Amino acid sequence: MKKEDFRLSANSATYEKSSPQTIRALFASIAKDYDQANDFASLGRHRVWNQKLIDSISPAQHLLDLCAGTGEIALGFLKTHPQSCATLVDFCPEMLHVAQHKGQKFAQRMRTICADAMELPFPKQTFDAVTLAYGIRNVAQPQTCLQEVFRVLQPQGTFSILELTRPSFAPLGWMHKLYTYTCLPLFGRYISNNASAYRYLAKSVQKFVAPQELCEMLSQCGFERIRTQSFLFGTATLITCKKPYLSQPSC
Ligand SMILES: C[S@@+](CC[C@H](N)C(=O)[O-])C[C@H]1O[C@@H](n2cnc3c(N)ncnc32)[C@H](O)[C@@H]1O
Known part of the structure; x- marks a missing residue:
């Protein structure tokens, strides 16, 4: 289109x-200017929130960054964790091209995959951490996406969602x-x-639904230790949770 x-x-x-x-x-249509627009729209605050999200990831060897866009989260993670690697998934190739361009120096430790967050092309328990920043509100069926995250995450793996609220x-x-x-x-x-x-x-x-409702959806999927942290009077919210050690998905 x-x-x-x-x-x-x-x-x-x-x-x-x-x-x-x-x-x-x-x-x-906005891929090439996306980062600049974010800087303007949040007056740079999103950089602080992104760092909080990155800090919330438990020591992970392999991160899955969903709705990765231009790669701000995955690239920030790779910078902070020189031994780790990251898989960036997004269904918009133009956004992923920007991420690839920005992440050239991490080429050995990152891969980009064009796929839908509701149908992930990975076997179960592939990743030890998953992030999803500013993406869940755009996904057609958020619950299906959360179930997919639960499936591909290893037991004890962390899942961190950052969203504008x-x-x-x-x-x-x-x-x-x-x-x-x-x-x-x-x-x-x-x-x-x-x-x-x-x-x-x-x-x-x-x-989009309020953070509390998102937490309930996570709980229905089987995630535990669900915590929220809100930023700038609630204009952004970080939700972190874990997949239990012995888990049965309940949705
Ligand atoms: C607002 S951007 C966020 C980008 C990035 N996570 C960041 O922190 O800047 C949302 C991204 O989600 C992607 N997206 C939306 N729905 C998707 C879906 N169902 N599957 C995969 N990617 C999706 C869009 O293509 C877009 O790149």
Whole structure:
């Protein structure tokens, strides 16, 4: 789908139920400017949150970074852990190309795989840690994705989710809504001449389930030791959990 086609579907009545193809086209259209836009939109705060996510990963030999995008999380992990390797999965090849380009010096320790986070092409218990940053709200069926993570994670492995969320204190929630619906599309227009993509991203933040609900989904999948940490009045939330040593998936 071309950028122009994405603009049409993002503005249509079916906007709420964007298909995986539409989401993929959205990220393809902003891939080259994605990192710069993030710096603008979060005023650099996302770098601190990303580091918290990286710090939450238990010593891991092999990390799976889902919805890896331009590789910010996986590359940060490889920098901090010189003995480890990482597999980056995303269904948007344009985003993965940026990651490959940025990660040239880690080429021996990283691989990129174009696949859907709801259908992972790996045998069970392949990885000892999984990360998923700013991606779960875009996945069509989050529960299916969480089940897949449970399957490919080794017992005792850690799973860390970082997601943009909404402040629960109402006045802050209104300000946050105003900011996401007005400033994000403006940044999008300024940086990548694509306001509609950022309008979609703003809507996805406002409409996605609250962290508590995500924690319940994780618990239903069999994860344990589920912890949350919220940043900047709840505008981002880190959820960490573990796969039990002896585990039976319950979903
Ligand atoms: C907001 S970006 C996050 C990128 C990166 N994790 C980061 O920290 O900047 C979301 C990414 O999720 C990917 N994505 C969305 N749904 C997906 C799915 N079902 N399977 C694989 N990747 C998906 C998109 O292509 C996009 O690159």
